[in-house]
Amino acid sequence: MVDRIERIAETPVTVGDQLLNRMAQDIFSGALPPGTRIVEVDLAARYEVSRATLRETIARLEERRLVLRTPHAGVRVAQLSRREVLEMFLVREALEGMACRLAALNATDEQIEALRQHAEFEKAGIRAYSELADKTGSVELANATNPLYGKKDFHAMIAGFSGVALLETLIQSDINRLTRLYRFKDLEGRGRRSVIEHNRIIEAIAERDADMAELAGRRHIAGLRKEFERRTETESDWLKLCA
Secondary structure, three states: OOOOOOOOOOOOOOHHHHHHHHHHHHHHHOOOOOOOEOOHHHHHHHHOOOHHHHHHHHHHHHHOOOEEEEOOOEEEEOOOOHHHHHHHHHHHHHHHHHHHHHHHHHOOHHHHHHHHHHHHHHHHHHHHHHOOOOOOOOHHHHOOOOOOOOOOOHHHHHHHHOOOHHHHHHHOOHHHHHHHHHOEOOHHHHHHHHHHHHHHHHHHHHOOOHHHHHHHHHHHHHHHHHHHHHHHOOOOOHHHHEO
16 A cells, blocks of 8 residues: 655645656556556545646656557556667666766865765665565665665766766766666576676775776676677567566
8 A cells, every 4th residue: 555645734745746756666566567558536545645646646647758648558667679678778788887087186185985885785775585485575675674775776886976066966867767677686696686787886996096086887787788689689578678
């Protein structure tokens, strides 16, 4: 059951804003999977809001391309094609490589230490996940013992440390975050590789080696893209492979 969206009188955030944030997060996390049909009466009950508020929010989600309206088929959570996913990975590779380069030039020692600490949180999350009997959940959900993990995204942190606000905005865009929906179910194996790759990025940034930091960042995203490309090449119903 989705938690009720609280109406907080003292905050300028409206109920519609809260609903927008919650539905967007549910789309990014997979709680509302790609292709899910938007049924107003069901979602209004799920989020405990009026159907009028829900309709307004759906329109805002359409503007962000998180849901799509098709004639005679209604509204569904956006479901990208294989080609679109691959194109997004290519864009991510370029953007995040540049973010790593700029972080190597501009990040403070305190920010680099924050990256190292986050990598430790990631390791703890993978350990917690490996101990789960039911591995259908995400690594983030597994790590209840380390509440700091998952509060910040590693890639968003690096973008923030790049010193370029526009780059940070682009990397945290909806399209960028949507690629996370197309992760594969082997979270433990991929997660362990990601921790290793993240540490390579951190060390390059700490050495102030901009070329190596960019290369490590690009290789990390390229690895995700190549894995997606390889696994979906011969699978017609490739969406079922994703977490």
